[in-house]
Amino acid sequence: MQHFLKGALAISALTLSLGMAQAQDLAPLNSDSEPDRMDWSELEAKFGPLPAPAAGTKVGGVSKTLTNEYWRSLGQGYQNVADKLGLTFVYQAAQNEGDQLGQLSIAEDLIAQGFAALLFSPQTDANLVPAVEKAKAAGIPVLNVNDAVIPTAEHYVGNVQKDNGVRVAQWFIDNRPDGGKVAVIEGQPGVYAAGQRTAGFTETINASGKFEVVASVPANWSREEAFNAASTILQQYPDLTGFYANNDGMALGVVEAVKAAGKAETVAVFGTDGISDAYAAIKSGDLTGTVDSFPILTGEVAMEVALRLMAGQDLPRVVATPQALITKDNIDTFSTTDQAALRAALLK
Amino acid sequence: MLSLLRFRDAGTVLGLLIIGTVFATLAPTFLTAPNLLNVLQQSSINACVALGMTLVIISGGIDLSVGPVAALSAVLGAALMVAGVPVPLAIAAMIGTGLACGAFNAALVAFGGLQPFIVTLGGLSLYRALALIFTGGQPIFGLPEGFRALTNGTLAGVPNPVILVAVLAILAHVVLNKTPLGEYFLAVGGNPEAARIAGVPVRATKFAAYMISGACASVASVVLVGRLGAAEPTMGTLWELDAIAAAAIGGASLMGGRGSILGTLIGCIILGTLRNGLTLLNVQAFYQLLATGIIIIVAMLVDRLTTGKQG
Amino acid sequence: MSRLSISGVEKSFGALKVLHGVSMTVEPGEVHGLLGENGAGKSTLLNILCGVLSPDRGTVQIDGRPVTITSPRAASEAGIAMIHQELQQVPELTVAQNIFLGANLRRGPFTARAAQEAEARRLLAPLDPTIDVTAPVKSLRVAARQLVEIAKALRARAKIIAMDEPTSSLTPAEFEKLAQVVQKLTAEGVSVIYVSHKMDEVFRLCHSATILRDGRFIERVKLPETPVAQVIAKMVGRELVHATHVSYAKPKVILQAQGLTGGPVRDVSFTLHQGEVLGIAGLVGSGRTELLRIIAGVDSSTGSLTLNGQAPGQGPRARIAAGLGLLPEERKRDGIIRHRPVTTNVGLASMKAFTTGGLIAKRRLHARTEALMKDVGLRPLDVTKPIGQFSGGNQQKAIIGRWLAADTQVFLFDEPTRGIDVGAKAEIYALIERLAAEGRSVIVVSSEMPEVIRLSDRVMVMREGRISATLSGPDITEANIAHNAIPA
Missing domain, CATH: 3.40.50.2300 (Response regulator)
Structure with a gap:
């Protein structure tokens, strides 16, 4: 019993110090050049099949704006995974791409609502920083999904x-x-x-x-x-x-x-x-x-990464999402709404 | 007039209460202390800007350049801090930047005889450009923790920015209602020619209004830079519209000569509450925009109906 | 059969009853005065006639037939036209376009411009053939714009034309022309309802008049046989003492102007003594208003000005500090801050005196304003009310109070009683005399000759920017003023 307590204390002290060390050492993120990275295609091979979430798990997403098809598609990807696995998913967006403070307010408002993870696509590199810090204090994992890069982000999913x-x-x-x-x-x-x-x-x-x-x-x-x-x-x-x-x-x-x-x-x-x-x-x-950059697929990958993080998997800081140059030559292969087929084509 | 203004303020408060009651009924988390403080904190930036805007509007002008002024102050202040300049000095420089931009606007309005809308529309591009050129479009990170603590701290559980805005609002209220300068704002906005004939220092009054507005924008930028831990040259987009909306909801007349600090403050909180409540209810962004538009128009209609009879 | 017969009209705004069973009859071809002080109900009655307001009770008959006027359009169709004091025109449009505003002649989908212009020319010919129907209305003088409104009324075949204070911005010569037009109209059977504060005009033009007081019908009088004093007494409800002029002028020179030149003002020199009332007469455009503005520092000029032997600085602030105060003609535009209370409007020029430690001493300002306003007879005596809610006469009293609060030595009145009704007029005259009696000096610019003659110790007549004559004592007569005012 004593041993066990000692061990537990030691482990928690270790994780605590490790956590602090990580918090202090975390270099400002550059999503393109961060060495701690992997490609989305290796996820399954390295970390096994997608872990199933607990029933009633809620995940929140904050997008840039819904006036842009890209962000709507990304949300579609999130939703696909959520539907498949029976998650509750809430997707919010600022009123336009310039509305930095509005997006921050929305992000902050979501933190208080008991989400298991948050997927942020910030307007600028800095505008969601307070929300990220708040979420961290509340122990909610935050994924920076695409585009603007929060320098203090612990997890980034998106394009190179x-x-x-x-x-x-x-x-x-x-x-x-x-x-x-x-x-x-x-x-x-x-x-x-x-x-x-x-x-x-x-x-x-x-x-x-x-x-x-x-x-x-x-x-x-x-x-x-x-x-x-x-x-x-x-x-x-x-x-x-x-x-x-x-x-x-x-x-x-x-x-x-x-x-x-x-x-x-x-x-x-x-x-x-x-x-x-x-x-x-x-x-x-x-x-x-x-x-x-296959926004729907990107959304699916991001949601999957969120689920893996919630399950405690130790993923690299950056997960790169699929990309391909589309021209007249290969457009028929890629113009499919079947995400599974798309995955197959990209993984080939 | 006093009784009328109070009457108008009561209307704004009533509007806030109605909106608050609706959200409290629909969203259980709305009426909790952390969430309400959250609303106040989120409203504080707009409130800061709107206080200065209200004084400009009352004096018969408009300041569209507040957002870019804030951005310019932010990047200059952040650059100074990163270069190792002591924080108080850097903050002074930020507010100095706001005062300078305001003075430039005022000079064009008061001496150049140009229309405030056009002058500050020019300023909107000019100051934004300066901020972008100065930073090369890049945000400035790496601000001292001591500075961030100023804006992220709390006093008796209330976030510092909220306290700051409360203090500024009391100051603005005193200036508007209890000093000759306040009377001059109202007189110059109400009837510039009559004010001039009555010996009001019209130009000095305009300088004061625009410089206060610039300084308020800078103070807002201090708060935001502290919160974000970064200064971005793109910061402050559309701030002018939020501030004008808050002032208008609070009863300021865009024709000048009328307005109230309390009203503006509540106008800010109404806008903040709307955003917060609708997010809690998971209402999509487009409908949030719709709600904001409706609130502004309803406020204006109520304004018209209650003051129209004054002839 | 009467052309117009109104009887038993009542109107309330909320709890406030403004018309208590008012009646009025107007015969064909008659000029009928509608008389009463401000607030007597004239405007409400006119607004009911032209369809802007609808009465709570009462009937309106035209040529013996009852009509209900529910809109301005219905009024127009019933043959009633209104010429407002503030002319309701689109300044950018041409004369012809304004005459046909809302009733364009068409050719297919297009406006028949040539036809409209020809018709406009025909309508204006008997009124003033020199008006160019293709000129934008904004390029015309007020008198001509009024004629355009009359032409518009004729175009709509109006049988009744109501004129609300039509001469408030006309010169005496322009009034003469308007009088001729009115006579021509009546000769053709048109009835005219004439609203004016100026008794001399009413007595010149009107055949009869309806007198209202406090929303009640007082009497229908025949004119000009009813004595003026009797008409005024019925309007104000009391006899006004018609004072004669008393001079309080002392030999001490207060203000000396030498070669003032600026805007239309050319080389004006004069002196003003302590306790003196100096009248400035002349036609509109002769530079009177501009001269006052130059003295007050509102407009810039060359030449020299000394006050008590010293040169004051430039700009209104310096001139106010030196002891000058301007009471502008257009009080709404240049005088008052409409939404602000009387206290602010009174204290505005002397804020420093009402400030302690950077804050306004509200109680002191209130007490001083109340004392001053009691003294000048502000009604109602509520100094916290926005000044815009007071009548013109009371606004003028407040502005007099402003300069009293600033201890102003020289009061510069521009048309002191324009838009002010008969009762208040007498009060303003009495106040001006009191200022002089207290040893202050006054300059009064006025277009109303009886006013200038009644008030002034000396009268300067201006003509084309220069002083053409300075009259004093028995030389101050209408004939002398008119002779010197009209360009040779």
Whole structure:
């Protein structure tokens, strides 16, 4: 008995000190370069099948905004898993992508409601920090799902943002062997995803030595601003080879500008995210391609990671979610709503 | 007028009580001390901004630049703190930034004769741009813990920001109702030409209003930077609209000359309560927006019906 | 048969009954005055006539037929047109567009512009053929804009035209022209209801008048045979003492102006003595108002000004500190802070005196305001009420109180009794005389000749920005003023 008590004390002291050490040593997160990471495809192999949650478990999600299809799809993924396993799932969102304080209020309001885990997709790197701290104090695991990266986040599930740009750059290198002039339409300045996507594209394409990035301008995720920016760039560089836009909405704006300038034949346009409009545009030949990050599947993976954490599995800090470059060549494989089939295609 | 204002404030309080009662009935966790403190804390940033906004609106102006002023103060203050400048000095610099931005707005309005809406719309872009340029668009992390403790602490269980706002509100109330400056705000907003002929220092009054508004935005940024532990150049988006909404719900007339600090404060709490209650009820964001819109319009209609008869 | 016959009209706003069984009859081709002090019920009655308000009880008959007027449109169809004191026009639209506002002539889906302009020209021809029907209304003077309203009434074939204070911003010459127009209208059988505070005009124009007091019908009188004093007595319910002018002027020079020039004002020099009332007469646009504003520091100028031998600084604040106070013509626009109580409006110019340790000494301000307002006769004597809820005369009293509180030495009155009813007028005159008796100096700008003559020790006549004559003693006559006011 005494031994047992001693042992228990020692273990709890150890976990306590370990916990504190971890809290103090946790380096500011960079989701793209964090060494403590794994790919989603290895989850089952390394940690076994998905543990079943206790009955009546509640999970909460706070998204950026529901005006954007990406975040609705992500919520759909969460919900898929919740439905399959009989979880209660609450999904809330701020009123728009600029509503930083509103999102913080929503996140804080959820903490008090007894959720077993919270899935946050913050507006900015900093705006949910107090909520994360509060959740931590309340002992609720928080997953930072995608996009903006909370530096103090203990768990991150999402894309390798830089990889989006790298894949598009690689396409140009493979398919436009003569090189040429390319332009980037950036998302909102200061947003991590925008910066990483742009960097991934620019670094990779510059390394090839054949391409020149002649313009890289922010269009704040806005289709209209992207249209205007692309129109200006096309006027200035009529011999442009292609555009890379940080998201699909902006890419579709660029497509309109390219068509208006009569350059649909010569200028390749790529987006990121893989929204349904982008798929339609690829099929009709307007958009050259997009890097799909499969939001529904991402949501499913994130929810699964949450369940594994709740079951006490010691996952790496970052779990990377699926991504693929979609062009006319492979679009048929990936344009399926059957998530199981999608998983199979991606795992192949 | 006094009795009328009190009457108007009573209406705002009544509105809050009705909303509160509805939520208390529907959401069991709503009427708990932690949640109510939560509402107050969440409302404190908007309240801080709205106090200054109310004075500007009463003096016949408008300040659309509050959010970017807060962002500029935030990134400058954070940069100073990261560089090792003592916290009190950095906070002083943040508030100084707000005062300076306010003075710049006021100079254009008072001496340039430009319309406040346009001036501060320009300021909205200008100060945001300065904040983005200064930081290269990146947030500034790594603020001293001592600073964060200021805004994250509590006094007798009440979060410090709530106490701060209460103190600021009392100050603003005293300024508005008990000092010549307050009378000048009301006079300049109510009738600038008559005020000038009666010897009111119209320009100085406008400077005071905009500088107070800038300072309030900066104080809000101090609170928020402390809470977030970071300063972001994109901070403060749409703050101006929340602040204007709170002031309007509280009975401030956008034509100037009328308004109340207590009303604005309650207006902030109404907006905060709505967001909190609707989240607790798991109402989707779009409907939250709808509810906010309805509340503002109902408040305006009630305003019209109660003051319309005054002719 | 009467053109218009109103009988037993009652109207209440909530618990407040404002019309107690009012009757009025107007004959065809008659100019009928509607007389009473502010608050007597004239506006309410007019609003009932033109369909803005509906009566609680009572009947309205036109040409013997009972009509119910439920909307402004119904009033127009019944043949009633109203010319408001604040003209209800769209300043950006042309004369013709305003005349046809709400009743456009059409050609298919389009407005028949040419036809409208031709018709507008025809309607305006007997009134004033020089008005350009294609000019925007905002480019016209007030008198011409009134004629446009009359043309609009004629376009709607009005049988009854009600005019509410039509001459409040007209010059004497413009009034003469309006009088001719009114006579032309009546010659064609149109009836005119004429509301005015100016007794001389009422007696010049009206054939008869209805007198109201406190919402009650007092008497229908024939004009001009009923004596003025009798009419006024019925309006105010008491006899007004018609005082004669008394001078309190002392030899000491208080204010000296030398070569003041700015805006329309050209090279104006004069002196003002202690206890003196200096009248400034002249046509509208002769620079009278601007001269007052220059003296008060509201507008800038060149030239010199000394007060008690010293030059005050620029701007209203410096001038107020030196002892000058302006009481503007447009009290609503330039004088009062409408939503604020009387206390604030009185104390605004002397806040420093009412401040202790940075805070307003509310009790002191209240006591001082109440004392001052009791002295000037504010009614009702409730200094916490917003000033906007008081009548024009009482607002003027409050502004006099403002300068008394600031211990102002020189009061600059611009049209001191504009928009103020007969009873209050006499009070304002008495207050101005008291100011002079207390040794303060007063400058009074006024378009009403009897007012200038009644009040002034000396009268300066302005013409095209300059002083054309300075009259004193027996030389102060209407003829002399008019002679010097009209451009050669």
